[in-house]
Each structure stands twice: as C-alpha cells, then as structure tokens.
Amino acid sequence: xxxxxxxxxxxxxxxxxxxxxxxxxxxxxxxxxxxxxxxxxxxxxxxxxxxxxxxxxxxxxxxxxxxxxxxxxxxxxxxxxxxxxxxxxxxxxxxxxxxxxxxxxxxxxxxxxxxxxxxxxxxxxxxxxxxxxxxxxxxxxxxxxxx
Amino acid sequence: xxxxxxxxxxxxxxxxxxxxxxxxxxxxxxxxxxxxxxxxxxxxxxxxxxxxxxxxxxxxxxxxxxxxxxxxxxxxxxxxxxxxxxxxxxxxxxxxxxxxxxxxxxxxxxxxxxxxxxxxxxxxxxxxxxxxxxxxxxxxxxxxxxxxxxxxxxxxxxxxxxxxxxxxxxxxxxxxxxxxxxxxxxxxxxxxxxxxxxxxxxxxxxxxxxxxxxxxxxxxxxxxxxxxxxxxxxxxxxxxxxxxxxxxxxxxxxxxxxxxxxxxxxxxxxxxxxxxxxxxxxxxxxxxxxxxxxxxxxxxxxxxxxxxxxxxxxxxxxxxxxxxxxxxxxxxxxxxxxxxxxxxxxxxxxxxxxxxxxxxxxxxxxxxxxxxxxxxxxxxxxxxxxxxxxxxxxxxxxxxxxxxxxxxxxxxxxxxxxxxxxxxxxxxxxxxxxxxxxxxxxxxxxxxxxxxxxxxxxxxxxxxxxxxxxxxxxxxxxxxxxxxxxxxxxxxxxxxxxxxxxxxxxxxxxxxxxxxxxxxxxxxxxxxxxxxxxxxxxxxxxxxxxxxxxxxxxxxxxxxxxxxxxxxxxxxxxxxxxxxxxxxxxxxxxxxxxxxxxxxxxxxxxxxxxxxxxxxxxxxxxxxxxxxxxxxxxxxxxxxxxxxxxxxxxxxxxxxxxxxxxxxxxxxxxxxxxxxxxxxxxxxxxxxxxxxxxxxxxxxxxxxxxxxxxxxxxxxxxxxx
Ligand code: FES
Ligand code: FES
Numbered sequence: 001x002x003x004x005x006x007x008x009x010x011x012x013x014x015x016x017x018x019x020x021x022x023x024x025x026x027x028x029x030x031x032x033x034x035x036x037x038x039x040x041x042x043x044x045x046x047x048x049x050x051x052x053x054x055x056x057x058x059x060x061x062x063x064x065x066x067x068x069x070x071x072x073x074x075x076x077x078x079x080x081x082x083x084x085x086x087x088x089x090x091x092x093x094x095x096x097x098x099x100x101x102x103x104x105x106x107x108x109x110x111x112x113x114x115x116x117x118x119x120x121x122x123x124x125x126x127x128x129x130x131x132x133x134x135x136x137x138x139x140x141x142x143x144x145x146x147x
Numbered sequence: 148x149x150x151x152x153x154x155x156x157x158x159x160x161x162x163x164x165x166x167x168x169x170x171x172x173x174x175x176x177x178x179x180x181x182x183x184x185x186x187x188x189x190x191x192x193x194x195x196x197x198x199x200x201x202x203x204x205x206x207x208x209x210x211x212x213x214x215x216x217x218x219x220x221x222x223x224x225x226x227x228x229x230x231x232x233x234x235x236x237x238x239x240x241x242x243x244x245x246x247x248x249x250x251x252x253x254x255x256x257x258x259x260x261x262x263x264x265x266x267x268x269x270x271x272x273x274x275x276x277x278x279x280x281x282x283x284x285x286x287x288x289x290x291x292x293x294x295x296x297x298x299x300x301x302x303x304x305x306x307x308x309x310x311x312x313x314x315x316x317x318x319x320x321x322x323x324x325x326x327x328x329x330x331x332x333x334x335x336x337x338x339x340x341x342x343x344x345x346x347x348x349x350x351x352x353x354x355x356x357x358x359x360x361x362x363x364x365x366x367x368x369x370x371x372x373x374x375x376x377x378x379x380x381x382x383x384x385x386x387x388x389x390x391x392x393x394x395x396x397x398x399x400x401x402x403x404x405x406x407x408x409x410x411x412x413x414x415x416x417x418x419x420x421x422x423x424x425x426x427x428x429x430x431x432x433x434x435x436x437x438x439x440x441x442x443x444x445x446x447x448x449x450x451x452x453x454x455x456x457x458x459x460x461x462x463x464x465x466x467x468x469x470x471x472x473x474x475x476x477x478x479x480x481x482x483x484x485x486x487x488x489x490x491x492x493x494x495x496x497x498x499x500x501x502x503x504x505x506x507x508x509x510x511x512x513x514x515x516x517x518x519x520x521x522x523x524x525x526x527x528x529x530x531x532x533x534x535x536x537x538x539x540x541x542x543x544x545x546x547x548x549x550x551x552x553x554x555x556x557x558x559x560x561x562x563x564x565x566x567x568x569x570x571x572x573x574x575x576x577x578x579x580x581x582x583x584x585x586x587x588x589x590x591x592x593x594x595x596x597x598x599x600x601x602x603x604x605x606x607x608x609x610x611x612x613x614x615x616x617x618x619x620x621x622x623x624x625x626x627x628x629x630x631x632x633x634x635x636x637x638x639x640x641x642x643x644x645x646x647x648x649x650x651x652x653x654x655x656x657x658x659x660x661x662x663x664x665x666x667x668x669x670x671x672x673x674x675x676x677x678x679x680x681x682x683x684x685x686x687x688x689x690x691x692x693x694x695x696x697x698x699x700x701x702x703x704x705x706x707x708x709x710x711x712x713x714x715x716x717x718x719x720x721x722x723x724x725x726x727x728x729x730x731x732x733x734x735x736x737x738x739x740x741x742x743x744x745x746x747x748x749x750x751x752x753x754x755x756x757x758x759x760x761x762x763x764x765x766x767x768x769x770x771x772x773x774x775x776x777x778x779x780x781x782x783x784x785x786x787x788x789x790x791x792x793x794x795x796x797x798x799x800x801x802x803x804x805x806x807x808x809x810x811x812x813x814x815x816x817x818x819x820x821x822x823x824x825x826x827x828x829x830x831x832x833x834x835x836x837x838x839x840x841x842x843x844x845x846x847x848x849x850x851x852x853x854x855x856x857x858x859x860x861x862x863x864x865x866x867x868x
Contacts, residue, residue, distance in 0.1 A: 036365070094768060122803050135800075
C-alpha cells in the first residue's frame with residue numbers, strides 16, 4: 001500500500017505491505033539507519049523513534065499506524081540538541097549501536113520532566129539496553145543534558 | 148534519498164556514533180545483492196536423510212550439503228567444520244542455504260524446506276563428553292594449519308577431547324599418567340601425593356560455569372561477491388587476516404585474491420571472530436554469480452557462537468601459616484560441535500586458573516571437549532573468567548579453613564617481580580599487591596567483612612603475536628594509518644589516531660584511520676585478548692621512525708615470541724600480564740536468595756592510558772557484562788535445544804544494574820600501554836561469590852540465581868570448624 005509518513009519534518013511517500021514494521025520502512029525505504037532492530041520484541045530500545053514526541057519501539061509498530069503522526073529519529077533532532085551534545089562530549093558510547101535509541105528516550109525523559117535524579121534516569125532507561133555497558137556515562141550525560 | 152536524510156556535517160560537535168552517522172556491516176549494501184537464509188538442523192546429532200524442496204519457487208537457488216561436498220573442512224585451530232552439514236552436530240547447524248532476490252523470498256523458501264533425519268544420541272555436558280561411553284561428536288581430529296593454530300595440538304584420538312593442555316612443574320614430570328583423566332584424582336594419587344606432601348590443609352571443590360551469549364547488538368552481517376576471480380567480503384570481524392587465510396584455503400586461492408573489509412561492528416565481545424557466516428555467504432555468491440548478503444536473526448546469533456561452559460575441579464594445599472604449596476586443576480571446557488578456538492581457550496583457562504600466586508607445585512589438565520551444543524569460541528575473557536571463578540572461590544575456602552583473613556592470605560602468596568610463574572617465566576611489572584589493597588579498601592574491608600568479597604586475577608595477552616602498521620604521508624599533509632585493528636566499539640580508531648599523532652608529533656586532526664581492509668593494511672594477528680592497543684602502540688612508534696627515514700611510507704612491525712609446551716606448560720604464556728582485582732559488598736535475602744549488590748568495584752592495571760574515556764568504558768563495560776555472568780546470564784539447553792534464544796528470556800544487564808559500579812585504572816606514567824578490554828571480566832564473579840559466601844552460602848556454580856544461592860546455604864551459618 002502507498003502511505004505518506006512525516007519523518008523528521010518531511011513528508012515522504014512509501015509503498016509497503018501493510019504489515020511492514022516502521023523500523024524496516026525507515027531503514028530499507030528511507031535509508032535512515034539509526035533505527036536498528038536488535039531484539040525485535042520491544043525489549044532493547046535500539047529501534048526507538050519518537051512518535052509525536054513520545055518514544056516507541058519501531059520494531060513493533062506497523063508503519064501504517066504512524067500515518068498522520070510526527071516521526072522523529074536522531075537525525076531529526078536539532079543540531080544543538082543538548083542530549084546529543086552531552087553524549088558526544090562525555091563519550092557516552094562504545095560501539096554506538098544502542099545510542100540513537102538512548103538519545104531519543106533521554107530526550108523524552110527530559111521533555112517530560114522525568115530526568116531529575118540518576119535513579120529516575122536509570123528507571124527511564126529500563127527499556128534501552130547497551131551490551132557495551134556504557135550506562136555510567138550515559139546516565140551522567142543525561143543528567144547533564146537535563147540541567 | 149539516503150544521503151539527504153542524513154545529518155550534514157554542521158557546526159555541531161556530535162559524534163557520528165551518537166547521531167547514527169556510522170555505517171556498520173549491516174548498513175553496507177552492495178547493489179544487486181541476493182539474500183541468503185539458512186535452513187538449520189532441528190536435531191542435535193544425526194544425519195539428514197531427505198531434503199524436500201518441492202515448495203521452493205524456481206527463482207531461488209538452493210544449496211545442499213551434496214552441492215558443496217567438494218569444499219574441504221575449515222576451522223581456525225582444528226579443521227572440523229563444513230560449509231553445510233550433512234551430519235548436523237548441533238540443533239541449529241546449517242544444512243541447506245537458500246538464496247533469493249529479496250529477503251522475504253529467501254525467508255519463505257527457507258521455511259518451506261523440510262528436512263528428515265536419522266537422529267542419533269548426542270552428548271551435551273563437557274564432563275560426560277570425556278567419559279569412555281560418550282558418543283563421539285567427531286570420529287577423527289584434524290589440526291588446522293593457519294596462523295590461529297599457534298601451538299601444538301594434543302587431540303586425544305577416540306575421545307571427544309580435541310585438545311589437552313597440561314602444566315607440570317618440574318618435580319611433577321616423568322610420571323606415567325593417563326592421557327585423559329576421566330575421574331577426579333584422589334589425594335593419595337601417586338603422582339600428586341608428593342606435591343601435596345608439604346601441605347597441612349588441603350581444600351578441593353568442583354566449580355561450574357554455563358554457556359553464555361555475547362549478544363552483540365548488531366547481528367552478524369556479511370556481504371560477499373566475486374569480482375574478476377577475486378573474493379570480496381564485507382563483514383564485521385575481529386580477525387580479518389585469519390578470515391582471509393581460511394577463505395583462501397577453502398576456495399584454493401592465493402590469500403592475496405581474497406579481500407576482507409571490516410566495517411565498524413555494533414559490538415562483538417568475541418562473537419565476530421574467525422569464520423562465521425562468511426564461508427557459506429562466499430559459496431552462495433560463487434553459486435549464484437551475484438553479490439550475496441547474509442544477516443542473522445537474533446535467535447540465530449544466540450547459537451552462532453557461545454561462551455565455553457566449563458567444569459573445573461581444583462585442589463589446593465597450604466601450610467598452617469598460609470603459604471601456598473600446591474595446586475591441581477582438572478578442567479573440562481565445552482567447545483560444542485566445532486572446536487573453533489576452544490583449544491586456545493582451554494590453554495588460557497588452564498594457566499589463568501593458577502592465579503597470580505606462587506606455588507611449589509602446579510599440575511593442570513585442561514580438556515577441550517566436543518559436545519552436541521552450538522560451537523563455543525572467543526568470549527571476552529577467553530577462559531580466564533571460568534577458571535578464576537574456581538580459583539578465587541577456592542582461595543576463600545582455604546582462608547576459612549586456615550582462619551586467615553582472605554586478603555591477608557592472598558597478599559602472602561602473590562607473585563612479585565622476579566618470582567617464577569608456573570610456566571617458568573619470570574614475572575615483571577607486577578602490581579598485584581597494590582590492586583588487592585585498592586580493592587579491599589574500596590569495600591572498607593577492615594570495617595567488618597560480612598557481605599564482602601575480593602578476587603584478584605592475572606590474564607595473558609595473545610602470545611605469540613605479530614602486529615604491523617603502515618603510515619602513509621598523504622599529499623595534503625595528513626597521514627593515513629593503515630592497520631587491521633578492528634573497531635568493535637572499544638575506540639580503536641580513536642586510540643590509533645591519538646597514538647599516531649603522538650609518535651608523529653602532529654595534531655590528531657592530521658591523522659586518518661580507514662577501516663581494516665586486507666588489500667590495504669599490513670598483516671595483524673587479530674583484534675582480540677586486549678592486545679591491539681599495546682601492540683599497535685609499539686608498531687606505530689616503529690612505523691613513525693621508518694617514515695622519518697624513508698619519506699612517504701613507514702612500516703612498523705612488532706613480533707612477540709612465546710608460546711607454551713602443551714605437555715608441561717613451560718614457555719612464555721604472555722609477553723605481559725593483564726592484572727586486575729575486584730571487590731563486592733552484597734546483601735542476600737535469606738528467604739528468597741536474591742543478591743542485592745550494594746557496591747561492586749574493579750581495579751585494573753592500565754600502565755599508560757591512551758584515551759581516558761575509552762579506557763574507563765572498557766573497565767565499566769567489562770564489569771557490567773560480568774555482573775550479568777555472575778548473577779543471571781545462562782544459555783539453557785534441554786537435550787541440546789536452546790530454550791532461551793531471545794532477549795526476553797536471556798537477560799542482560801540494564802542501566803538499573805549499573806548503579807553500584809565503581810572502578811579505577813591503576814596508571815604508571817610512561818609505562819607500557821596495557822589493554823583493558825577484558826581485565827575486569829574475570830575477577831567480578833568470584834568477588835561477588837566470595838561476598839555471598841561470607842554470609843553463610845557456598846556458591847560453586849554460575850550464575851548465582853536465587854534458587855542456587857538458597858540451595859547453597861550452609862547450615863548452620865558457615866563457621867570456623
Ligand atoms: S528491536 Fe525494537 S525494542 Fe529491540
Ligand atoms: S554502545 Fe554498544 S551497545 Fe551501547
């Protein structure tokens with residue numbers, strides 16, 4: 001089916017099977033590789049995108065369900081985004097595979113006032129796994145970005 | 148479309164890894180590539196008697212074992228694997244490959260193929276595999292000839308043991324001993340009674356660790372194509388040159404006619420080493436005449452390669468005053484259906500289990516055994532974790548028997564500069580005492596020791612090994628550093644940039660580091676065992692000197708000689724030693740057995756630090772991974788079938804688990820660079836285990852799940868006898 005999606009404030013037309021997951025549309029149709037399917041079952045957060053500003057697992061969201069909503073990937077954050085800056089400056093990454101999802105989750109936590117303490121930040125990251133184990137620096141980066 | 152959706156390089160200092168600007172193997176697309184799916188065995192052992200492909204569309208290429216029978220066997224240390232298995236040896240062994248124009252078509256075709264088997268009995272436990280009655284997984288043993296087989300193999304014909312590594316310190320040699328110890332030796336065993344004669348107290352125990360998964364977030368992703376008779380492979384790998392050698396051998400090519408390009412990996416931890424999906428992908432490209440792409444599903448990644456399960460039996464004797472006299476160890480290392488680098492793991496596990504201590508006598512037998520489980524290979528720590536778990540738990544048991552403080556007992560026996568290790572090599576640049584004291588201090592050891600535990604380890608670096616690097620002066624005044632050091636998230640390009648800038652005396656912006664490409668980069672042993680930063684720091688210095696002398700291209704080559712005799716363990720195990728300690732403070736709920744980690748600390752010897760943030764991340768990441776090893780990570784098999792091949796049933800640590808972690812890098816300005824990729828892995832589980840044991844439990848088996856902790860309760864509370 002032909003659908004129109006709003007991705008990073010641009011309108012894009014794609015032709016996909018109705019059951020196609022959003023992560024596959026982003027990667028295969030639009031070439032946005034920052035959304036990554038790792039677990040495929042909504043547990044790891046590497047496929048996180050923002051849908052009208054709220055994080056969702058794009059591995060579980062059928063693309064047509066995103067019609068009419070604003071989809072934001074890490075590429076769509078402003079150049080001076082504080083989360084991006086703090087992750088970069090604090091070197092809060094190793095391989096980086098999980099990081100775009102972490103950044104978007106953090107963006108939402110900060111926007112909704114749920115990044116006030118390290119404990120709160122850790123809670124908020126419960127659905128974002130980092131096998132490289134960068135959590136110490138990730139939590140520090142989010143704490144700083146929230147200030 | 149692709150390019151303009153990307154962030155353009157603007158004024159923002161965003162790191163490409165933060166904003167999705169880095170291409171991993173999975174992001175590399177070769178135009179016109181077809182897609183490969185594997186049909187895998189449902190049975191753990193047997194023979195495929197029928198392959199029904201009637202449901203497959205005509206435009207799909209089907210490759211069966213018979214089609215690839217002309218290809219030989221491969222394997223980095225033992226040539227025991229085939230491109231496709233007519234006689235599958237584990238549940239998940241690839242039997243048939245299908246190649247189709249789209250991923251969906253390939254998936255559909257693979258699902259429609261029916262396999263019929265003549266099923267056989269399998270063997271799954273490493274200890275049972277060594278018994279006389281165990282079915283043989285392989286009927287014969289064939290050592291490999293490539294560079295990854297860097298020591299003499301001791302396969303025991305007619306058994307499942309594909310390699311036996313032994314240490315016998317001088318006075319324990321020359322006895323008539325069985326090749327394979329199938330029962331744990333009694334103390335009055337003629338050979339060993341001498342060794343323990345000087346001991347007042349002897350303790351012994353059997354310790355177990357399970358198979359575990361690396362869980363790289365990016366799955367294995369490989370693209371292969373044939374270009375003018377040359378094979379080109381783009382794949383996430385820590386071992387580009389080993390892979391080139393093995394692929395060349397498989398296809399009967401000159402290694403120069405195989406090109407391996409290794410883009411950045413979204414994690415590896417050992418999972419992307421040696422031949423993985425590359426062989427079948429290259430074969431499929433040859434069959435179809437097209438570029439072929441193979442990306443594994445998550446459940447397949449869980450069985451592609453695992454960490455060696457182990458059964459380690461250990462005995463230790465000491466004088467009443469606490470001087471260590473003798474250690475004996477018999478270890479069975481479960482390498483699964485194919486040896487991969489299991490022989491090397493068995494060796495490293497063997498000497499790491501001796502620990503950083505002086506002994507009068509050491510006897511080690513470490514057996515790498517085949518079973519009908521998925522192959523086990525390199526895993527962060529390379530066997531050192533499995534034997535440190537045994538060794539450091541046993542030291543605490545001994546301390547209990549001797550009524551000596553465990554920290555004090557360790558201190559009395561630590562290796563110091565000038566001491567001989569069990570291999571005969573003389574220790575230098577030792578920092579064990581400092582590390583031990585630092586760890587003890589971190590948990591306020593002297594303010595009461597209930598709930599506290601420490602552990603200390605040594606771990607070898609890949610030896611022998613060889614590293615080469617080339618520095619090319621570019622016309623624009625910059626320098627290109629060509630090396631095969633792979634980027635798996637440890638910050639290799641950054642470290643190379645900094646070290647090169649340093650030796651050339653130019654700013655880091657003048658250094659360019661392309662990803663490993665065997666057509667361009669000079670040979671390198673591999674990016675494993677935390678060796679690369681150390682070896683490259685030395686090779687770069689040599690390359691810079693050469694560049695100064697020769698103008699446009701500088702070559703640097705460093706060779707570390709060494710290796711161990713497989714029958715006595717004599718030689719050079721490691722050209723320098725990774726040294727680390729850990730301390731833990733825990734509570735245990737005595738109703739539920741749940742361990743609450745109040746604090747976890749690791750301290751690792753770093754020598755000179757090249758890139759502080761990256762070094763800290765290696766230490767933190769090792770600790771967090773090892774916390775999972777200690778408390779919850781385990782691949783569970785029932786009759787050889789993996790029951791938890793997904794992240795909902797196989798848990799890995801989350802941010803919530805990282806709350807109590809602290810660590811330190813012990814630095815010596817101007818010292819040698821020490822790799823840090825794994826040093827904090829082995830000491831964490833025994834530090835936690837000893838902390839749990841201090842509260843009246845006796846954990847011998849990882850992970851320490853609540854049920855196991857409860858079952859290990861010592862009644863009454865463990866007290867001085
Ligand atoms: S891939 Fe979507 S949550 Fe893991
Ligand atoms: S940085 Fe590698 S998984 Fe998080």
